[in-house]
Amino acid sequence: MSDTKPAIAVLGGSGDLGSGLALRWARAGYPVVIGSRTAEKAETAARDLAERIPGADVRGLDNVAAAEAGEIVVMTVPFSNHAATLGSVRDAVQGKIFVDVTVPLVPPKVSRVQMPPEGSAGKAAQEILGPEVQVVSAFQNVAADHLADLEHDPDCDVLVAGNVVAARETVVELVEACGMRGWHVGPIDNSAVAEALTSVLIFMNKRYKSPGAGIRITNIPDAD
Amino acid sequence: MSDTKPAIAVLGGSGDLGSGLALRWARAGYPVVIGSRTAEKAETAARDLAERIPGADVRGLDNVAAAEAGEIVVMTVPFSNHAATLGSVRDAVQGKIFVDVTVPLVPPKVSRVQMPPEGSAGKAAQEILGPEVQVVSAFQNVAADHLADLEHDPDCDVLVAGNVVAARETVVELVEACGMRGWHVGPIDNSAVAEALTSVLIFMNKRYKSPGAGIRITNIPDAD
Numbered sequence: 001m002s003d004t005k006p007a008i009a010v011l012g013g014s015g016d017l018g019s020g021l022a023l024r025w026a027r028a029g030y031p032v033v034i035g036s037r038t039a040e041k042a043e044t045a046a047r048d049l050a051e052r053i054p055g056a057d058v059r060g061l062d063n064v065a066a067a068e069a070g071e072i073v074v075m076t077v078p079f080s081n082h083a084a085t086l087g088s089v090r091d092a093v094q095g096k097i098f099v100d101v102t103v104p105l106v107p108p109k110v111s112r113v114q115m116p117p118e119g120s121a122g123k124a125a126q127e128i129l130g131p132e133v134q135v136v137s138a139f140q141n142v143a144a145d146h147l148a149d150l151e152h153d154p155d156c157d158v159l160v161a162g163n164v165v166a167a168r169e170t171v172v173e174l175v176e177a178c179g180m181r182g183w184h185v186g187p188i189d190n191s192a193v194a195e196a197l198t199s200v201l202i203f204m205n206k207r208y209k210s211p212g213a214g215i216r217i218t219n220i221p222d223a224d
Numbered sequence: 225m226s227d228t229k230p231a232i233a234v235l236g237g238s239g240d241l242g243s244g245l246a247l248r249w250a251r252a253g254y255p256v257v258i259g260s261r262t263a264e265k266a267e268t269a270a271r272d273l274a275e276r277i278p279g280a281d282v283r284g285l286d287n288v289a290a291a292e293a294g295e296i297v298v299m300t301v302p303f304s305n306h307a308a309t310l311g312s313v314r315d316a317v318q319g320k321i322f323v324d325v326t327v328p329l330v331p332p333k334v335s336r337v338q339m340p341p342e343g344s345a346g347k348a349a350q351e352i353l354g355p356e357v358q359v360v361s362a363f364q365n366v367a368a369d370h371l372a373d374l375e376h377d378p379d380c381d382v383l384v385a386g387n388v389v390a391a392r393e394t395v396v397e398l399v400e401a402c403g404m405r406g407w408h409v410g411p412i413d414n415s416a417v418a419e420a421l422t423s424v425l426i427f428m429n430k431r432y433k434s435p436g437a438g439i440r441i442t443n444i445p446d447a448d
Contacts, residue, residue, distance in 0.1 A: 189336050192339065200383065200417050204407060212443055218380060
């Protein structure tokens with residue numbers, strides 16, 4: 001990672017998960033552009049972040065303007081807004097790395113795996129955005145509370161799927177900047193695992209009264 | 225678990241994963257019936273097992289006869305044989321717990337997630353076998369070598385999915401009898417996670433030169 005860090009746009013950055021990611025990246029020294037459905041909500045979220053991280057390079061814009069401003073664009077929106085938001089930023093993200101954090105939860109049975117017909121939300125994003133966008137899927141399994149608590153790093157590994165190895169590697173670095181371990185898990189088709197796992201973790205949180213179950217990958221040689 | 229342990233039939237029990245499971249259950253004191261496509265192959269596998277576990281209650285039969293003999297029936301066959309084997313044992317397993325270990329790998333791209341149209345092999349099994357069979361999905365992520373090595377327990381948790389809670393609980397006990405930790409992960413739809421994860425672990429074994437990557441669930445209170 002060079003000294004000049006790329007600007008990260010976080011679409012849906014006023015939500016719980018988006019604001020947690022933006023917080024961690026701002027702390028790590030990345031310029032952050034928070035996107036939201038209205039510029040006002042984004043500006044409010046940006047001010048909240050700046051209060052927690054003095055000196056942070058952060059601003060708020062509506063989602064489309066944020067997608068234009070970001071060198072790397074991260075999207076965390078409810079599944080019901082997935083296709084529409086993708087369509088609205090399609091032009092703005094051409095040629096960029098696009099990190100899709102969407103989990104295809106279908107209420108009310110959010111603890112039951114219900115994958116979209118494309119096989120995964122990540123694969124659907126790649127189809128909608130087109131081949132010039134380097135879609136990478138990640139961060140679906142992290143509890144938002146754990147990101148917001150800067151005293152502790154989340155006890156959860158992050159599975160990073162995408163068709164372009166260099167784009168995955170960039171996202172693995174973004175995972176590490178959040179204080180977690182990121183793993184290359186293969187092509188965008190393989191985003192199905194982390195997306196489906198979220199429903200399983202929601203089930204387990206209830207079944208085992210966990211504040212936020214996660215996963216660790218085991219048995220990798222030389223994994224520090 | 226009472227003193228009298230139920231007989232476990234392992235269909236496909238002459239294969240790597242099936243023989244590893246049979247070995248662990250025989251060691252734990254369960255009567256084991258190894259099933260294979262021919263009785264001869266099953267008998268050979270049963271003799272091999274008996275050599276490793278003196279005094280084991282183990283015998284070999286063809287898959288259909290094994291399914292009839294087992295009180296709990298476990299199936300580990302290649303995905304290409306999944307529907308056909310299910311059809312052949314359908315009558316024999318009515319009213320029983322049926323543990324499906326099948327991973328929907330589609331060669332040659334076995335490290336790419338390619339789920340069946342039903343959503344998962346476990347869900348397909350439930351549809352084929354019908355509502356009177358308590359289908360439980362488990363053990364897809366365990367490296368066969370690790371089961372065969374009785375000196376060490378596999379460093380991998382097991383996700384246990386199925387629609388009947390009591391049947392899942394029985395399978396969690398079978399997981400523990402193998403020296404691993406089993407987790408309730410919800411209805412049979414949720415078997416998609418462990419099934420898809422196998423392709424990801426195959427990818428990671430190559431990418432990270434692992435002899436058998438696995439997963440652990442984190443952040444469960446009071447999990448010993």
